[in-house]
Amino acid sequence: MxxxxxxxxxxxxxxxxxxxxxxxxxxxxxxxxxxxxxxxxxxxxxxxxxxxxxxxxxxxxxxxxxxxxxxxxxxxxxxxxxxxxxxxxxxxxxxxxxxxxxxxxxxxxxxxxxxxxxxxxxxxxxxxxxxxxxxxxxxxxxxxxxxxxxxxxxxxxxxxxxxxxxxxxxxxxxxxxxxxxxxxxxxxxxxxxxxxxxxxxxxxxxxxxxxxxxxxxxxxxxxxxxxxEFGGWFLGNPGMNFVPATVANGQISAPILAEPLPAPANLPSQGAIKIGIRPEWIAMHDTPQPGSVEGTLADQTVGIAGRYLTRVSFGDVDVKVKTDGRPPAPIGGRVHLVPRRGRITLYADGNRLA
Ligand code: ATP
The missing domain is CATH 3.40.50.300 (P-loop containing nucleotide triphosphate hydrolases)
Incomplete structure (x- = not known):
């Protein structure tokens, strides 16, 4: 044994x-x-x-x-x-x-x-x-x-x-x-x-x-x-995004969300949390899509095998996004992001909530 x-x-x-x-x-x-x-x-x-x-x-x-x-x-x-x-x-x-x-x-x-x-x-x-x-x-x-x-x-x-x-x-x-x-x-x-x-x-x-x-x-x-959050950041290349979000009146709002999300019951009714989502779990488009949010393509790097790593900014919040192939806009252009709903995870004080 x-x-x-x-x-x-x-x-x-x-x-x-x-x-x-x-x-x-x-x-x-x-x-x-x-x-x-x-x-x-x-x-x-x-x-x-x-x-x-x-x-x-x-x-x-x-x-x-x-x-x-x-x-x-x-x-x-x-x-x-x-x-x-x-x-x-x-x-x-x-x-x-x-x-x-x-x-x-x-x-x-x-x-x-x-x-x-x-x-x-x-x-x-x-x-x-x-x-x-x-x-x-x-x-x-x-x-x-x-x-x-x-x-x-x-x-x-x-x-x-x-x-x-x-x-x-x-x-x-x-x-x-x-x-x-x-x-x-x-x-x-x-x-x-x-x-x-x-x-x-x-x-x-x-x-x-x-x-x-x-x-x-x-x-x-x-x-x-x-x-x-440490685990999300440490694994992945680069690691998970942790996007600042707020909870108010049973709803979660964040720059990455087109519509507020209903807050799970175990969340405090008000306060600051983070939305965890990996760069490869966000789709990028050149035109508005159902559930998309608009941001600015701040920069891009070529990864391997034609995969690009980009940074999309929403004012003072940046989100890393991976695209298969060239991003649909030049640097400084407007892009539309759709996070995959089922992939969104919530964190507070460094730990997963839901
Ligand atoms: P690495 O990937 O760098 O090898 P590790 O995760 O394997 O790191 P350890 O080698 O287990 O880490 O060391 C953990 C901590 O304990 C380190 O801060 C190291 O400096 C300390 N440490 C390890 N061995 C000794 C020792 N014999 N005397 C004093 N401190 C030690």
């Missing part, structure tokens, strides 16, 4: 709290990505699961087994680090086989089979006999992944394995990691600050900020229904 249970864990370094009273359960056989900005505590949490750091308070359990006080070697976890430790005098196949040699229950033939399987899954068959120094950074990291996975430990931890891999090799490495982790039944905790990587690999993402878990859910839920 390889469920990981983080039970009320706090980690302090002197007076600084890196992980704060955290409760989270990583399900057996799932891939969980720890995602968040630099310094939010991702690596500290991962190192505590590995036994490389110990909690100041709280418990860590693998299934029913309390491992809080156990050293790393007694936990049976595989690890992939940013800078893999490799043996340059050994071949790729020998590097992958090395930890398997410690498992006395494996025959040499079984070991060879596992190594061959790993080379196959990683698409590295032709590199089995190569030396580590002959590989590019992406393939070197693939060997580290193969070595960690081939052991078949219940849990494998990844600490930003693609950070030091050159851009061209990165995608191929991520693809290989995805293939490997989809095939294995191991429980995986994967630290990254790269949202695309997390979205690509995770069954669930634990979004972290300031030593806390902000939201733990499927990637699509994190993207479509962020619980916090």
């Amino acid at each position: 390889a469920e990981i249970n983080i039970d009320g864990v706090t980690k302090r370094f002197g007076t600084f709290t890196a992980v704060q009273d955290m409760d989270i359960r990583f399900a057996d056989g799932e891939v969980a990505c720890l995602l968040g900005p630099s310094g939010c505590g991702k690596t500290t949490l991962m190192r505590m699961i590995a036994g490389l750091e110990h909690p100041t308070s709280g418990r860590i359990l693998f299934g029913d087994r309390d491992v809080t006080a156990l050293p790393t070697h007694a936990r049976n976890v595989g690890m992939v680090f940013q800078y893999p430790v490799m043996y340059p005098t050994l071949s790729v196949a020998e590097n992958i086989a090395l930890p398997l040699k410690q498992d006395r229950s494996l025959s040499a033939a079984e070991r060879d089979l596992r190594v061959a399987e790993m080379l196959d899954v990683l698409d590295m068959r032709e590199h089995g006999g190569s030396f580590i120094d002959e590989l590019d950074s992406g393939n070197r990291q693939k060997v580290a992944v193969g070595r960690a996975i081939a052991r078949r430990s219940d849990i494998v931890l990844f600490d930003e394995p693609t950070t030091n891999v050159e851009v061209n090799a990165k995608l191929q490495l991520i693809r290989a990691i995805k293939t490997v982790i989809q095939r294995t039944r191991q429980t995986i905790v994967y630290v990254t600050h790269d949202q695309t990587e997390a979205m690509t690999l995770a069954d669930r993402i634990a979004l972290m900020y300031g030593g806390k878990i902000i939201q733990y859910d499927r990637p699509d839920v994190l993207y479509n229904q962020p619980l916090t």
